[in-house]
Amino acid sequence: MSKYETVNVTRDGAVARVAFARPDSLNAMNGQMRREFYAAAREINMDDAIRVVVLTGEGRAFGAGADLADDSGGSGIMAGAQTRDDLVHEFKPGVLAIAEAPKVWVAAINGPCAGISYSYAMACDLVVMADDAYLYQPFSAIGLIPDGGSTWLLQKLIGSRRAFELMVLGEKLGADKALEWGMANRVFDKAVFPEEAMAFAEDLAGRSPLALRYTKEALRFAATASLGDTIVKEADLQEFCISSEDCPNAVAAFFDKKPYAWKGR
8 A cells, every 4th residue: 555645656576656646636736746756756766676667647637737726835826936936846856756767767648648747747768648648738728838847848859849839729639649749659548558558667677677777867868968978978888788797698698599587787
């Protein structure tokens, strides 16, 4: 049983499932949820037994964004000056806990994904969606701008023009279009979505832990570095990987056509 009230955390072997758990409000994020999510993310990121994390929502939604009616010390729509503080000191750590994690995070978007919940999903390394799920940037309809890193994350994924279009027009982007635009990696039938999402994560967890971790690190570095600096970064990481216990044993198993049990060291 999860020790949190608004986030459910479960473990199955090398895969952890972290789920937003306010289904009666479509998992809208109040102050308690964003603080509990950050605590849960830190807990999972420090768990050496976990290699892959699935981020999803309980019930029929991934997340409806910030809870605009939140009066629990959070950034409800009437919070005014506190909103900036909440974004910088509570939402930002949660998003970065995903993006900067040493583990692979997979967003399993099981239904509507809107507002700042969108940022948490797009911060993940991989995204799978149910075929009836959608992404939605509602900010312009209420006179706000996208936040939680959306302007950075979406521009990196799909370019500034498509990102701007999604943000200012506020159109819902379905799973098939998200797949076409490169915002999702897989789309699964909603009837079997939870099982398919976990199978996807389990397949990842069965691969080289060092390759998963350091490929993520190399990509993050390359996003803001020059080509030359990126080659040096890759060389540094490759030196570490090739000197590991796993690499020579995995090569030997490959030539022997045998499976290899990854140690992650």
